[in-house]
Amino acid sequence: MLGLKLPTDSRWVNIVEKNIxxxxxxxxxxxxxxxxxxxxxxxGFPEKSELVKEMTALARExxxxxxxxxxxxxxxxxxxxxxxxxxxxxxxxxFFPKGGSRETHLIxxxxxxxxxxxxxxxxxxxxxxxxxxxxxxxxxxSLMVSxxxxxxxxxxxxxxxxxxxxxDQKWEQLLEYEAKLMENLGKRxxxxx
Numbered sequence: 236m237l238g239l240k241l242p243t244d245s246r247w248v249n250i251v252e253k254n255i256x257x258x259x260x261x262x263x264x265x266x267x268x269x270x271x272x273x274x275x276x277x278x279g280f281p282e283k284s285e286l287v288k289e290m291t292a293l294a295r296e297x298x299x300x301x302x303x304x305x306x307x308x309x310x311x312x313x314x315x316x317x318x319x320x321x322x323x324x325x326x327x328x329x330f331f332p333k334g335g336s337r338e339t340h341l342i343x344x345x346x347x348x349x350x351x352x353x354x355x356x357x358x359x360x361x362x363x364x365x366x367x368x369x370x371x372x373x374x375x376x377s378l379m380v381s382x383x384x385x386x387x388x389x390x391x392x393x394x395x396x397x398x399x400x401x402x403d404q405k406w407e408q409l410l411e412y413e414a415k416l417m418e419n420l421g422k423r424x425x426x427x428x
Contacts, residue, residue: 237353237354237356237357237383237386238353238406238410239353239354239357239410239413239414240410240411240413240414241413241414241417241418242357243354243357243358243361243417245361245365247358247361247422248361248362248365248366250422250423250424251362251366251424252366252367252368253424254424255311255368255371256308256311256313256316257316257424257425258424258425258426259304259307259308259311259313260308260315260316260317260319261319261321261424261425261426262304262426263301263304263305263308263315264318264319264321265321265355265426265427266297266298266300266301266304267297267298267301268321268324269293269297269300269348269351269352269385270293270294270297270298270301272344272348273290273291273293273294273297274290274294276290276341276344277290277291277294279341279344280341283341283396285392286392286396289388289392293385293388296381300378300381303374307371307374319425321425321426321427322420322425322427323351323354323416323420323425323427324347324351324427326416327347327350327351327409327412327413327416328347330347330408330409330412331343331346331347331405331409338396338397339397341396342393342396342397342402342405343405345389345390345392345393345396346389346390346393346402346405346406346409347409348385348389349386349387349389349390349393349406350386350409350410350413351427352382352383352385352386352389353382353383353386354413354427355382355426355427356379356382356383356385356386358426358427359375359376359378359379359382360375360379362375363375363376363379390406393406
């Protein structure tokens with residue numbers, strides 16, 4: 236369903252289980268960045284009313300998820316750590332060339348967002364199925380559905396605002412590129428890396 240070309244190695248969960256505090260901190264910041272992305276799309280494309288409406292709801296939802304993750308951290312007696320660089324996202328964002336029209340820029344941002352959400356959904360599924368921590372397993376199961384909805388929403392907008400054939404071609408190319416990135420990731424307790 237997600238279209239990912241290379242699934243996460245299930246051994247990634249073993250790495251996560253050794254440092255739950257790290258994955259929760261990384262996850263919290265991923266939610267915050269997702270909210271920031273939604274807000275930046277509103278600021279950058281205010282004339283696209285349907286996008287603005289959906290991004291407003293998404294920003295609210297993602298900050299709600301941030302709060303839920305933060306509550307899990309505090310409940311376990313920890314504090315939110317410092318933000319880390321997301322190597323996955325930094326490398327992913329190198330795929331499309333810089334420049335181009337404003338509309339092309341929007342399509343690229345929407346495709347990046349769709350892929351990040353798809354990978355998050357896949358990782359949440361793994362965590363929900365493989366974590367020994369029953370509370371976190373259930374938590375990630377509940378978030379998995381939201382991420383799937385976000386992925387399809389971003390892809391839908393990319394197809395709406397761009398030429399469907401070109402968008403689908405770019406999407407396939409981005410998926411191939413991401414699969415190559417994933418060959419070298421999945422060895423740390425981060426949500427994407």
